[in-house]
Amino acid sequence: MRIAVIGAGTIGLSWTKLFAEHGHDVRVSDPRPDLAEVLREFDPARVRAAADVAEAVRDADVVQENGPENLAFKKDLFAALVEQAPSHALLLSSSSAIPSSEFAPEDGSRVLIGHPFNPPHVVPLVEVVPGERTSEDSIRRAVEFYRSLGRVPVVERKEVPGFVGNRLQAALQREAVSLVQQGVVTPDELDTVMVNSLGLRWAAVGPFLGSHLGGGPGGYRHLTEHIGSSMHAMRVGEPDTSPEATEKVVQAVERAYGDKSYAELARERDRKQIAILSVTGEQK
Ligand SMILES: NC(=O)c1ccc[n+]([C@@H]2O[C@H](COP(=O)([O-])OP(=O)(O)OC[C@H]3O[C@@H](n4cnc5c(N)ncnc54)[C@H](O)[C@@H]3O)[C@@H](O)[C@H]2O)c1
Incomplete structure (x- = not known):
């Protein structure tokens, strides 16, 4: 596949590594002056710098956006992506906290969140969070895409800032x-x-299975009856x-x-x- 990586900071470079390791062609766009230098660690046959966003996404099957965590930036960028990327391209954002409904344009059926954990070439989870306008087909394709990279996508059922x-x-x-x-x-x-x-x-084991086991053979039910009240009575701090x-x-x-x-x-x-x-x- 051809993948466009927009924003080559901490997350964009880690995605680039993962995409290239899986044999995809990666085009990277970032105004940082040292872009050519930071891309030198990758195979030049697979990973290339693009002059701008339009060039990076021109032939893309998938776009993974990792620019600044700023609503105005993402609004402008995704409006351009819908115009400039091929009509079949999935438009994914790594945003850590901003739901895509806040920045997806009117015809944003291909726009959704694919939120990784740093560094995404190591940590498996990707939170796949559809927005109000995301199509079922885009959700399915995003899940397939991340699975094909050996990631563990979890589709979330509602948009909440910061996701889960x-x-x-x-x-x-x-x-x-x-x-x-x-x-x-x-x-x-x-x-x-x-x-x-x-x-x-x-x-x-996650917090729920961990607690289910913490209750012994009586499970989560026993734990809530046994030490649940002292846990609830504990006032956690406000920094x-x-x-x-x-x-x-x-x-x-x-x-x-x-x-x-x-x-x-x-x-x-x-x-x-x-x-x-x-x-x-x-x-x-
Ligand atoms: N750092 C994390 O732990 C983490 C984890 C998951 C998701 N994220 C999300 O990933 C995104 C990127 O975060 P980061 O930590 O990599 O930030 P970063 O500051 O390391 O990188 C952002 C990059 O975007 C580039 N950029 C600025 N304007 C641009 C433009 N017009 N076009 C293309 N690139 C542009 C910057 O030059 C910079 O290299 C954010 O939305 C963030 O919330 C971050």
Whole structure:
């Protein structure tokens, strides 16, 4: 297939790697001045820079958009994509939080969200979120497309800002920041708690099956009767999001991890995630 990648930042480059590894021809558009340089890591027979969006999408079967997370940008871009891409091309957005109904043009039956988790060439989940105007055929094709790349697409039934994954992440991150701000733990201590408990469990079973097992043979029913009330009575924290308080948390994270480079930390994350995936396989 011919795939156009619009926006070659963190997510666009990772998608490019996955698409190229699966034998697709990839055309990349991004105004960044170092585009040619960052594409040098890919096979030039498969991955090429395009002069602009119109050139990238001209012969595309699929467009994966990964530009700035900005409504005005996505509105303008998708209006152009509907005009410039072939009429059969699927128009997918990686948006982390903006439902496609907010930016899809009137004839947006081919527009929908294909939201990955960073980095998409490693992490299997893709949240497929149709908008009000998305056709059933586009949903089916998006699911087939991501499956063909070895991803695990989940079609969500309603549009909510942040979709499912980022809403869960936001809830957890709010409490994590609050615990650090209260001085209960440092950022790296909190990370140690997470990767040695919930992170490990959640790579194998999600929160519902985990709780069903947590209730023993009595299952989820027993858990809600047994410790449900003390869990509900627990007031979770609300972090201080003022610039000064946020700066303190940023400094604490930099103290914890600042002595290692981004490349080193990302390599280590990917090594562990790939090792876990080699055991768990795709999580259906
Ligand atoms: N970083 C994440 O963890 C993550 C995860 C899932 C989804 N997303 C979503 O993916 C999208 C991209 O996020 P990112 O983290 O890769 O951002 P990023 O800032 O790393 O990359 C955005 C890229 O878009 C480019 N760009 C700007 N204007 C453009 C234009 N007119 N045409 C083409 N490209 C243009 C920029 O030069 C930049 O390289 C966002 O919608 C974001 O919400 C991000």
